[in-house]
Amino acid sequence: MIKTVDPKKVSTQEFHSYLLGAVAPRPIAFASTVDKNGVVNLSPFSFFNAFSANPPILIFSPARRVRNNTTKHTLENVLEHKEVVINIVNYAMVEQMSLASTEYDKGVNEFTKAGLTEVPSKMVKPPRVAEAPVAFECKVNDVVALGKEGGAGNLIIAEVVLAHINEEILDESAKIDPFKLDAVGRLGGNWYTRANYDALFEIPKPLATKGIGIDQIPQEIRNSSILTGNNLGRLGNVETLPDKEEIKSFIQTNQHVQEVLSKKDKTEITLSLHKYAKKLLDENQNTALAWKVLMAISYY
Ligand SMILES: Cc1cc2nc3c(=O)[nH]c(=O)nc-3n(C[C@H](O)[C@H](O)[C@H](O)COP(=O)(O)O)c2cc1C
Incomplete structure (x- = not known):
């Protein structure tokens, strides 16, 4: 069963919670x-992402409060002084970041409340967070109000003019190592996620290759009761299938496959081969090997 929701027929709070629950993690x-007098403010926003590399553009959105349609200090500050430093949040500072989201009165510096360290920026007035693994000094190009009612977002379109990256999060080739970054993301309700350990996995980019596509996978493999959509996706990412030779x-070098093929029942053989191929795919081993296992049935 699918629950179908018309945003115009439910309260803003209700739809907000579907958006936050579904568009996740963020x-x-x-x-x-800073405000026009230079008073510093620090707040987290998960309506946020990178949208362009040249020019380097980050966008985040302080919304009008649903309960009373008031605006956030961050938005007011950016309208007064068109600069922002966007600091990236890692696991080591997630509780302090959450504390900084408290709706303190205007003029209260959340760096102080959250016990974080201000470092003067080089190109903009707002300071950066010393503890952040990455900080982007930005000039605000535009602020786009998406509505006038409570819950309306305000896109703050920020162009990065300088980035500070803690070298401790870099790998040997000077790229950001996701394990060292240890980023956190926001989901619905009070849920967060930590991008580390088992939560991280790699998928080879299909950019360089032009995979055959799932539609070109032989039907008996495509309709397997063992292989999942993810397994088929990986199988469809190869450019060619192994040839007969x-x-x-x-088969000559793989005793396990020989044993499987020596069984009498074709369905049993198919199931065994598919299970073996699935194991190879799930353990992120050689996709080419999984293909050979799957196609070994043609030698039954
Ligand atoms: C992880 C996290 C993400 C948040 N994301 C947003 C957001 O995208 N937009 C928003 O308006 N408020 C968001 N909030 C709430 C603001 O941080 C909160 O309203 C804060 O008090 C605003 O501070 P300010 O008035 O000093 O700008 C978020 C809070 C947390 C903890």
């Missing part, structure tokens, strides 16, 4: 701003 912009010499 990265968190920990935004440092390759399959033959693979």
Whole structure:
């Protein structure tokens, strides 16, 4: 059963909670701003992402409060002084970031409340967070109000003019190592996620290759009761299927597959081969090998 929801027929609160629950996890912009008198503010926003590399553009959205349609200090500050530092939040500072989301009165500096360290920026007035693994100094190009009612977002379109990256999060080739970054993301309700350990996995990019596509996978493999959509996706990412000679010499060197093929029942053989191929795919092993296992049945 599917629950179908018309946003115009439910309260803003209700639809807000579907949006936050479904569009998840979201990265968190920990935004440092100043008002016209230079008073510093620091608040987190998970309506946030990177949208362009040239020019480098980050966008986040402080919304009008649903309960009373008031605006956030961050938005007011950015309208007064068009600069922001967007700090990236990692697991080590997630509780302090949450504390900084408290709706303190205007003029209260959340750096102080959350016990975080201000570092003067080089190109903009708002300071950056010393503890953040990455901080982007930005000039605000535009602020786009998406509505006038409570819950309306305000897109703060920020162009990065300088980035600070803690070298401790870099790998040997000077790229950001996701394990060292240890980023956190926001989901619905009070839920967060930590992008580390088992939560991280790699998928080879299909950019360089032009995979055959799931539609070109032989039907008996495509309709397997063992292989999942993810397994088929990986299988469809190869450019060519193994030829007869390759399959033959693979069978000759693989005792397990030989034993499977020596069974009498074809369905049993198919199931065993599919299970073996699934294991290879799930353990992120050689996709080419999984293909040879799957196609070994043609030598039954
Ligand atoms: C992880 C996290 C993400 C948040 N994301 C948003 C958001 O995208 N938009 C928003 O308006 N408020 C968001 N909030 C709530 C604001 O941080 C909160 O209203 C804060 O008090 C605003 O501070 P300010 O008035 O000093 O700008 C978020 C809070 C947390 C903890």
